[in-house]
Amino acid sequence: MNYRLILASSVVASVATISTAFPGIAAAQGAMPTRAIAPAGASSARPVGIRTTRTATPRETVIERARTRAEQEIDRRAQMLGAFATRIGNGRISDADKSSLQATMQEQINDLQTLKSQIASDASTTTLKTAIQSIGKSYRIFALVMPQGAVMAAADRVNQVAAQMQALSGKLQTRISSATGDTAALSTALSDLNAKVSDAQTQAQAAVSEVSALKPDNGDQAVFKSNHAALQDAHKKLQAAQKDLAAARHDAATIVQGLHSLSSTATSTATGTTTQGE
Numbered sequence: 001m002n003y004r005l006i007l008a009s010s011v012v013a014s015v016a017t018i019s020t021a022f023p024g025i026a027a028a029q030g031a032m033p034t035r036a037i038a039p040a041g042a043s044s045a046r047p048v049g050i051r052t053t054r055t056a057t058p059r060e061t062v063i064e065r066a067r068t069r070a071e072q073e074i075d076r077r078a079q080m081l082g083a084f085a086t087r088i089g090n091g092r093i094s095d096a097d098k099s100s101l102q103a104t105m106q107e108q109i110n111d112l113q114t115l116k117s118q119i120a121s122d123a124s125t126t127t128l129k130t131a132i133q134s135i136g137k138s139y140r141i142f143a144l145v146m147p148q149g150a151v152m153a154a155a156d157r158v159n160q161v162a163a164q165m166q167a168l169s170g171k172l173q174t175r176i177s178s179a180t181g182d183t184a185a186l187s188t189a190l191s192d193l194n195a196k197v198s199d200a201q202t203q204a205q206a207a208v209s210e211v212s213a214l215k216p217d218n219g220d221q222a223v224f225k226s227n228h229a230a231l232q233d234a235h236k237k238l239q240a241a242q243k244d245l246a247a248a249r250h251d252a253a254t255i256v257q258g259l260h261s262l263s264s265t266a267t268s269t270a271t272g273t274t275t276q277g278e
Contacts, residue, residue, distance in 0.1 A: 070132045074116045077141045081105045084149035091156035097212040151211045151234045158204040158241045165197045172255050181262045193251035200244035207234040
């Protein structure tokens with residue numbers, strides 16, 4: 001028995017019945033487009049001109065992720081360099097030192113932007129890998145340039161405090177000169193304060209001079225070690241400067257306390273003299 005023929009006849013009969021009962025449906029059905037059913041064995045190839053979306057291979061996905069990550073690292077370094085360059089421009093260090101370090105930072109920013117363009121357009125996995133690795137090896141942002149900026153910033157803070165201590169020293173000198181009584185110890189403390197402040201400024205400037213001319217090692221271990229030693233020595237100089245300022249503050253406190261004692265003694269003496277006169 002041909003079941004397919006029986007099934008087809010039943011479907012045709014059902015459609016005819018529905019069309020008779022509901023003419024509107026029949027009209028709508030006649031207006032609807034129909035798609036021809038390809039006979040068995042016919043080719044199912046996509047017609048010419050239809051675009052297809054190709055799925056990226058796992059290898060291509062990995063490469064694209066690496067490229068995106070590299071570009072993010074480059075942008076992060078460039079932003080940090082720009083922020084440090086602005087901070088250094090507003091710092092209290094010599095114009096020559098500012099220009100030297102800012103030039104180094106700008107050179108690094110330009111090189112990083114060039115590297116970013118290379119990574120974005122590089123189709124070779126070998127050269128792309130080398131370019132990505134050079135972000136950390138050749139462009140020593142965190143090994144040199146950022147520590148340079150940190151030294152500059154610390155030296156700037158030392159100079160700011162030193163300027164405040166110098167202003168305070170002038171006021172203390174005026175008070176000592178107008179005080180009555182034995183001010184020899186106060187004058188000695190003031191001299192030590194001035195010497196400490198001056199040495200702090202000297203140490204800060206020496207630290208800046210030591211690191212301002214350093215250049216990225218670009219993978220050269222000898223240059224890397226030399227830079228590292230210079231940065232360490234600069235930090236020692238800054239620590240000495242901070243100790244100088246701490247000692248200067250102690251001198252200032254000693255002077256203020258001594259002036260207060262002299263003032264109290266003078267007041268007591270004046271009061272006693274007035275009482276005896278009465």
